[in-house]
Every structure is written in structure tokens, then in C-alpha cells.
Amino acid sequence: MEIVAAIGAARHAVRTRRPLIHELTGSVTANDCANITLALGASPVMAQALPEVGEVTKKSSALLINLGMLQPTMLASLHRAARVAVQEGIPLVLDPVGVGTTAWRTQAAIALVKAYKFTIIKGNGSEIQCLAREESGVYGGVDSLRKVLPARDVQHMAVKLGTTVAVTGAIDMVSDGKQTYMLQNGCSMLTRITGTGCMTGALAAAYSAVTTPLTAAVAAITTMSLAGEKARKQAAQAGPGSLHAALFDVVYRLTAEDLRRDGKIRSVSL
């Protein structure tokens, strides 16, 4: 199946199957993650207490681990949930927010990546590079978040990490180590809203419950980028507050046909 047909089918499948998505995220963007999951048609469950986290993962169709507001007390819950996901064959998505910015955060993220086979790792170029090289210090400030990595590097990082990587930036890239895609939708105002990256991770988890990792990663990024483009039109005279609200509207209405027609997805030959 062509990638555009596959992401359209995945969009439809989320809406009809309503998979339960377990999302372990921080307090800053948890509400947004839950709402974008609902807008897509899936059902979020956010419980993260250690005595119940494994039981919740076990009932879910995908698990998202987002490190944005990581706390030492949360690490045990993340490991327990990840272990259950691997044991049960539940897709496991990592959003390593801010990895590379501090030593402790970097070590915690690398420990997770070494311990569990993630289905998708989604981050900006700095974050994914940090995980692939197992070193911090590559973080170059907020501007580095938008830097574009060469497609060859992205593919190598996917091989190195043994997973599908979704690298967001001015141009987004997805690779499972064999197949690599460049994604060119987007809206620059999304960078003026907190949590759009976290929401992309939540979408990746929701899609991973119904399709392959590669398709899920492409679908997630394309959904958020197209939502940004379309919301920008809906909220044209306004700004990031209106755009933020409009994102949920657009994702809710976004059809398989929209993704197929408007997704700017290019397969990269390497």
C-alpha cells in the first residue's frame, strides 16, 4: 500500500476502533495530549500511579512515554509501564522531550532506550541525535529545535536505535532504517504554542495502535502539520490562542481523504 493510502486508512481505523491509549506525560501538556487523542477518535487514559500503572498499560492498545516533566518519582512508573508494553506486545512510543539539555535527563532517557524496544521515538533533531550518540551536550538552544538533519543521518539513527524515528523540524523526517520519508506540511505558528510536539507524540501512539510504526509516525506528523495549516486558515486574523483551539477542531474533522490529498510526503532514495 502506498504511504498516502496507508495513513488515510489509519485515520479511518482510529475513528472506528477507538483504541485506548495510555499516556504517561507531564502536567504542562497532559490536557492537550488527552484532547488531541479524543479529537482523533481514540480514548486516552492518563493514570500514572505506580500501584496501578502496569494494570492500565495491559488494558491499553498503545503506550506513550513523554519525558517533558520527568520527576525521579515517576521513573519507576515509566519503567513498569514500558516493561508491560514490551511483554504484551503493545506499541510503545517515546517522546524524549529535552533529552540532551541536562545530564540527569539524558541518562534517564538513554536508560529507557537501552532497556526497552520502542516502536517509535519522536523528537527534534537534537533529541534524536543525543539518543543515537548516547551523549548530551549537542543541545544548541531553542533554535536547534528546527534544524534539518540530512535524510541519510536520520536513516542511520533509526538503524542505530533499532526503531522508527520521527524527527521534527523545519522539514520533518521519518525512517524505520529502510524506508525514509520527508514531510513538508506545517505552520510556523505551531512553535508558538506549547505542547504541539507532545500532541504529535500522542497522535503517534494513537496511530501505532492501528498500523505499522512507519505509517503511524508519518500519519502523526502529517496530521499535526496539516492541522496547523488548516487551523491557521480558520484562525487567520487571530494568533496562537485561537490556533490552539482550532487544532482540536481540525483534527476532529480531518478525513482520510484530507490526508491523502494534502499530505506532502516524499519518499527519499538513499
Add this chain to the structure above:
Amino acid sequence: MEIVAAIGAARHAVRTRRPLIHELTGSVTANDCANITLALGASPVMAQALPEVGEVTKKSSALLINLGMLQPTMLASLHRAARVAVQEGIPLVLDPVGVGTTAWRTQAAIALVKAYKFTIIKGNGSEIQCLAREESGVYGGVDSLRKVLPARDVQHMAVKLGTTVAVTGAIDMVSDGKQTYMLQNGCSMLTRITGTGCMTGALAAAYSAVTTPLTAAVAAITTMSLAGEKARKQAAQAGPGSLHAALFDVVYRLTAEDLRRDGKIRSVSL
């Protein structure tokens, strides 16, 4: 006083008395709970640290305990606040989010219900059944959230739990064990926004500061359901993001007269 007159009077009373409502909720929906409380005209206070939580409850006119993001470290705060509420005669509302889904959560909720006399317990059919039967395992996935219980069962659960129960679903029901109401307002898109249930709990707490438990529970559900209906019209071309913002607008403007005229409230004879 007829129920429609009573809920209209309660709407007016919240706006004029501005009761202080202590809300112990999780991070996913705390912002929404605080904002819906403000929109109704009451004042939320969200502090939950153990060294101060009792002092805050003591100054408040109602206490909400929402178990959505329950953590072991939060249990001591919940118990201390509940104990103060009971001692001081402050209305005490429980929103047992997700009870029945895990063993630990179920035990924690049952322990609270056994230890304190709650003024109102608001939940979906699965949650209230789980508490009334003191057993988990009745949870049947997300679709069970909308199932409609027979009015007789709801009344029996109110008697069993010794409280006013507010059972949300495709049709909502409220009973104090003697009087039972069916509430038929609503908007299905509310299920595509996280926290609408939590917000209903916050409204129940705010109303409980100014009226009887039965009236408060009916008023809370009718307020949220009518807000959904009216917001749907305001955000007709849009989706859950616009609807979410519009809920606060509608609750803010909603008058006693709106509730009296548009509330579909039917007393059930058993």
C-alpha cells in the same frame, strides 16, 4: 419548591454568594475545573499540600475530591481534607474517576466512601456500581461509560451508599434514595473533550455550597449538559476545541431562567 425552580435559585445563589470551593483534582483537568468554577461565579482554591490542606478546607464552603490522577502520596491529603469537611459540616463531593479499572484505585475509593459521609458521589454507571457493590471488574471499557442504568438501580445505589448519587451516561440520573430524576439534556461531542466529567464534579461542589445535595447534583449535570447544547450551537461549524472554549462562555452567561426553561428534568416514580 419544584426542582426547576430550585436549580434556578441555586444558579443565582452561586453568582451572588461566590462560595469558595476547595478542589482536590489531578493535573490533567485542574485548569478546566478551576475555570468552570469561576465561570459559574464561585471561587476555586486548588491547594493540596498535606501541611495546609486541612486549613484550606476549613475556610471553604465545599470540598471536591476527584480521583482522576490519584497518586499514593496524595491519599493522606484527601483523607485529611475529607475529615475536616465532615467535622465542619462542609459539603463533600466525590468524583471517583476510573474506579473499577484497577485494584488499587478501587480499594482507595472504597476506603474513602467507607470513612466519610459524602454529600454527592458523581460518576458514570460503572464507577457508581463499583462503589455500591464494593467490587471492581465491572468496568467494561470506554463504551460502558455511556450505558444507562435502570432508575430503580440508581435509587438503590443511593440508599446503599447513603448519599446522593449522580450517574452520568447517555441519560443522566440523580437520586438521593427517595427522589429520583432523569436528565435528558446533553451533547455527544462533550465525550470528545477531556474533563467534562471532572467539570461536572466541580459544578456539583459549587452548587452544593448553596443548596441541597439533590438540587446541587441536578443543577450540576443540567448546567454542563445545557452548556454542551448551547456551546454546540455557538461552535456549530467547528469541533471539540471551539466547543471546549465555548463551554466556559455559556456557563458564565447561563441564567436561572435558562435552566428553568431548557432543563429536561423528569421525576421518576418508582
Add this chain to the structure above:
Amino acid sequence: MEIVAAIGAARHAVRTRRPLIHELTGSVTANDCANITLALGASPVMAQALPEVGEVTKKSSALLINLGMLQPTMLASLHRAARVAVQEGIPLVLDPVGVGTTAWRTQAAIALVKAYKFTIIKGNGSEIQCLAREESGVYGGVDSLRKVLPARDVQHMAVKLGTTVAVTGAIDMVSDGKQTYMLQNGCSMLTRITGTGCMTGALAAAYSAVTTPLTAAVAAITTMSLAGEKARKQAAQAGPGSLHAALFDVVYRLTAEDLRRDGKIRSVSL
């Protein structure tokens, strides 16, 4: 430079320099704080785990400490971050939410104020009075939040606390102990949205990265008040939900010229 020229210049400087602002805030308003920071043109970082908090502060251009959802476990992080800020000469803003309402919270806030030289302390009249007098019990309920203190008292509190104080209320006042300003913009519906005070604190931190404490405090309050006025027009038929979203739109678009032309700022001679 005249104050209106200075706040205009500061508005411009935030947009062009995009300072990294470290914000230690609670879960209720963290999303709003991050989004208002982005709307102004700065970049928020919200990490608060003890093993990394100092490292994050060290890379930042300003630090905000907001006590809204204070927890005993968070105190060590607040102290470590504040110590780094003082050592590194990074502007340090305190938003002592709710100080005076409980004994524990009051002691925690006073301990912070005694231990570190804050650049700006922003609060309502009750909160600032409590800190200046080092006593609780002055809290008179929610209505006290809007009381207007005499300008002379505000100036004395700035001298006593050795900082720039920003006192919000029906009329806002800012003083560094020498120069005092009365600020008369605003929109009463802002009090029906949670977190508008917290967002003002985040704006103060962002401005403090690019200008003097006195200018930063005036700019922050004027930005939020003008945003309320302008958002009220954008959301005129609506209510607090629409106003909330519109705040981010207006702050995003707000120009140096808007601040200079529409800011009602009066220097007070004492």
C-alpha cells in the same frame, strides 16, 4: 528613557532576543504560563526535577517561582534554582500565590524571601502585605484580592522587601522603593479566568530578561491588562472561555506601539 518608551523597547527586545525563561509553577496554570511566554516571543522551560533544576536555571535568562501549587517535595527544587539564579545574576521573579492563607505556605514564602534577593515580587495586596509584615492572617477572602493599597504603602513595602514589588488589584501599582507607578488598564472579566495572575508573573520574568526590574514589572502588568481589554473586544459577545483564548492572540500581536499608546501609566509623586 520614559517608562512608556522603555516598556515598548522591552516588548520589542523579547520578540527579537527570545530569552529562555525557566518557570517553576504548579500544574493548574503551567500550560497557560508556557503559552503566554511563547505568545510574547520568549521560550519557556518548565523542568523542575531536583537533579536537573539548577542546570536548567543556569542556562536560562530569567527564573520564575510561582507558589500556586506548592508541595513540600518541591521546596528543595525552588531553593536550588533560586540559589543558582542569585549566584549567576539571573533575574529572579516570585509570585507568592496564596501567601497568608495558611501558616505553612506563609512560612515557606517568607523563607524564600529572606534567603534570596528577588528581582521582582508580584502579588495582590494581601500577598505583598503578608510578605512585608512577615505575618499571615491578613488574608480577608477573595474580595481582598482586589483591594487597592495606598501608593505610599506600596513604596514602603518595596523598601522593606528590598525589591521591586508589583501589586495587582483594581488599580495595579509597581514600585522599586524610589519610583512608583499606578497602572489603570484592565478588564474585570480577567478575574473569571484562572491563571491570569500567574501569567502576569510569567510575563514579568520574560521582560526581566531584557530590561530593568521596574520596567519589566510595569510592562508585564500593562501587557496582561491591555490584553484583557483588547481580548474583551475580540470576544465581546462571548465570555471567559473565548477571552482566555484571545489573550494569547492579543499578546502575540501586541506591539511596542500598542503599549506606548494605550498603556495608562502614571508616575506617583510621594
